[in-house]
Amino acid sequence: MQTNKHVLFTARTTVVKYTDIDYHVFTDAARFITQGQSPYNRSTYRYTPLLAWILTPNIYLNHIFGNLLFITCDVLSGHVIYHILRQRGLSCEAACGVCSQWLLNPLPMAGVSSSANAELILAVLVLATLLCLELNRLVTAAMLYSLAVHMIYPVTYVLPIALSLQAFRLLNKELLLFAGVSGMVFCGLNLLFYYIYNVNSMFFCSTSSGMCLLPVVLPRLTIKKGLGIWFAGQGIWLTPAYYLEFEGYNTFLLIWLAGLLFLIINSFIMVQIISHYKPSHTVKSLKAE
Numbered sequence: 061m062q063t064n065k066h067v068l069f070t071a072r073t074t075v076v077k078y079t080d081i082d083y084h085v086f087t088d089a090a091r092f093i094t095q096g097q098s099p100y101n102r103s104t105y106r107y108t109p110l111l112a113w114i115l116t117p118n119i120y121l122n123h124i125f126g127n128l129l130f131i132t133c134d135v136l137s138g139h140v141i142y143h144i145l146r147q148r149g150l151s152c153e154a155a156c157g158v159c160s161q162w163l164l165n166p167l168p169m170a171g172v173s174s175s176a177n178a179e180l181i182l183a184v185l186v187l188a189t190l191l192c193l194e195l196n197r198l199v200t201a202a203m204l205y206s207l208a209v210h211m212i213y214p215v216t217y218v219l220p221i222a223l224s225l226q227a228f229r230l231l232n233k234e235l236l237l238f239a240g241v242s243g244m245v246f247c248g249l250n251l252l253f254y255y256i257y258n259v260n261s262m263f264f265c266s267t268s269s270g271m272c273l274l275p276v277v278l279p280r281l282t283i284k285k286g287l288g289i290w291f292a293g294q295g296i297w298l299t300p301a302y303y304l305e306f307e308g309y310n311t312f313l314l315i316w317l318a319g320l321l322f323l324i325i326n327s328f329i330m331v332q333i334i335s336h337y338k339p340s341h342t343v344k345s346l347k348a349e
Contacts, residue, residue: 083126086178090115098257108211109253111178126178133180138163140187141275147194150279162275183272186214190276193224198234202241209242210249274333283336293318293325 089099089112099105099112117125138159145155185208192201205221208214225235253259297318300311 082178086111086115086126087118087123091119094119098259100257100259107178108249109257110249111181111211114181130178130180133184135163137180137184137187137272140184140191141272144187144191144194144276145279147191148279154279158275158278161278162272182208182211182214185211186217187272187276189217189221190273193221198225198238199241202238203245205238206242206245206249210246277333277337280338281333281336282338283332289325290329293322297322 085102085105086107088102089105089107089109092099092101093109093112094116099109105112114129115126141162142155142159145158146152150158185204189201189205189208192198192204205214205217209218221238222235225238226232297315300314300318303309304311304315
């Protein structure tokens with residue numbers, strides 16, 4: 061409730077609007093759907109129609125429905141992270157401690173979910189896929205994963221998922237089952253929306269929702285420092301982006317240079333995470349609660 065009041069206050073009083081600009085695009089696309097039209101009648105809408113369908117309560121009920129939905133997904137992500145960590149053998153207290161670093165982190169809490177950014181839907185889908193894989197519920201995992209790929213872009217996770225299912229054989233029934241189910245759901249959704257709107261409904265955009273996987277590996281990292289450089293890179297990129305979007309200055313070159321620097325920083329952090337990750341082979345998995 062307090063978060064919702066904060067969203068409404070900042071949206072009405074601040075010069076730099078707190079609500080993500082794409083939220084207005086989502087809402088306009090949802091309005092077109094309620095009128096029996098294509099969401100792509102809204103210029104710059106480049107996402108799946110499914111997202112616009114999900115946000116039709118913005119029109120029927122209240123425009124803050126999406127805000128509340130994304131905040132709920134944020135909290136639900138923490139809940140799923142907890143169960144993943146418990147499944148991997150962490151104690152209740154240790155799992156809660158890691159989850160608090162996600163739930164109390166200002167980046168996903170204030171910078172993403174409460175600002176009406178749809179990335180938290182993607183985050184909870186990816187985390188739920190991982191949890192189902194941990195529980196060996198391959199059909200459910202495949203359906204969730206294909207839905208996540210359809211909505212935005214986690215196709216990049218297909219390789220680690222395939223490697224985790226391979227075990228010691230190149231092809232096995234688990235891998236074939238996952239590939240078959242996810243492929244059918246993914247193709248079915250695209251064909252459905254192509255039939256309805258005569259457009260390919262899978263679009264890619266840059267997201268930071270991959271950070272939702274960091275709490276999952278955090279207990280097995282031997283290095284806990286160095287992530288501050290990520291925030292520095294983000295700040296360097298956001299500064300020229302602000303002057304472009306809100307002040308109207310031509311800062312495209314600076315944004316491009318900042319983007320290259322941010323890519324280098326992310327690559328460095330990824331190398332650090334991979335080199336300092338220590339998988340546990342001795343902890344027995346807990347049974348699903």
